Amino acid sequence: MSRRGHAARLRDKLSDRDMAILRDLEALRLLTGKQLRRLHFPDGDPVTQARKVRATLKRLSDLGVIVRLSRRVGGIRAGSEGFVIGLSGWGHAVLGLDSPVPRRHRRVVETKPAFQAHVLAVADLYVGLVEHARTGSSELLEFAGEPEAWRRFGGLGGQAITLKPDAFVRLGVGDYELASFIEQDMATESLPTIVRKLAVYVTYWRTGQEQQTHGVFPRVWWLVPSAARLQAVAQSISRVPSEARALFSVCLTTDALPSLTQLEHEGGAL
Missing domain, CATH: 3.40.1350 (Trna Endonuclease; Chain: A, domain 1)
Incomplete structure (x- = not known):
């Protein structure tokens, strides 16, 4: 299967909110789990919000459209909210389906803490x-x-x-x-x-x-x-x-x- 074909199959598995998360990661480069919760899961009590974030990030990671960097913010008790999340190559490919011409994208790598901050x-x-x-x-x-x-x-x-x-x-x-x-x-x-x-x-x-x-x-x-x-x-x-x-x-x-x-x-x- 071609790269574009695989990206299209991934796109079919993503919700509107999933796509909004990918677009934010493309625009901002990195986001923490907490920032993603504030952006995309504003409703409900904190426990419900945190559960939805964990489930969403796991699913997007399993699909290969996001990557989780090793660095945490907020201490070891921060849970999924403390992870730093970036867009993977497949995530860029999914977003590129809407572009008439191929787009260059920045590869997410383990960067220095000062840059991430x-x-x-x-x-x-x-x-x-x-x-x-x-x-x-x-x-x-x-x-x-x-x-x-x-x-x-x-x-x-x-x-x-x-x-x-x-x-x-x-x-x-x-x-x-x-x-x-x-x-x-x-x-x-x-x-x-x-x-x-x-x-x-x-x-x-x-x-x-x-x-x-x-x-x-x-x-x-x-x-x-x-x-x-x-x-x-x-x-x-x-x-x-x-x-x-x-x-x-x-x-x-x-x-x-x-x-x-x-x-x-x-x-x-x-």
């Missing part, structure tokens, strides 16, 4: 935004992770430059639409690296490319893990040319949802 932090922002939207307080219009959120543009010398935010978010809040680039900071990058990335944002803003395409330049949010890191990043932002300083904001990761949805920061800079 960063990917899962971005995923947690997405989960939080989905949950916030369920309350009716906002509408999640778009969430693009890497590399879909990246922007490619030409520098002053004609060289190709790629701006690499961790995510791009578009939210509907009341009558407003809020656009944001996300930098999920884990306090692992040096401050000179932060300053260089700020400069790339300013260069991209000055091209007018984003404004011409979308009508506004998204606010750039640095989400940081501690008050000390917040102060350090804020000081780096203060070194940006004054006319571009309003592009940037910084907040604690724990304050991301109220910060991203507050109307006094609507849109971005023209």
Whole structure:
């Protein structure tokens, strides 16, 4: 049987929720069992939710469309919720059935804990935004992770430059639409690296490319893990040319949802 034929047979065994789980894994790269529960099993008591997650992950693993990495988060008592889950090659093949052309996919391998922690932090922002939207307080219009959120543009010398935010978010809040680039900071990058990335944002803003395409330049949010890191990043932002300083904001990761949805920061800079 051909690879496409086997993928089609797998697809026939998957429910709509199974497919939604695969699409989230494709977009976010990694998710924990807990994050998958929050996204796809929001109803019922915790015991019932946990049982459904375990059964679903076992079935998807047995079908070979997901892989479970060896690392756990949340300690040894976290159960299935503590496992880190990724999309397998067959999972990508199933999703590729809807694509008119073959798509490249990233192979899930055992990665360093620091990389996994960063990917899962971005995923947690997405989960939080989905949950916030369920309350009716906002509408999640778009969430693009890497590399879909990246922007490619030409520098002053004609060289190709790629701006690499961790995510791009578009939210509907009341009558407003809020656009944001996300930098999920884990306090692992040096401050000179932060300053260089700020400069790339300013260069991209000055091209007018984003404004011409979308009508506004998204606010750039640095989400940081501690008050000390917040102060350090804020000081780096203060070194940006004054006319571009309003592009940037910084907040604690724990304050991301109220910060991203507050109307006094609507849109971005023209």
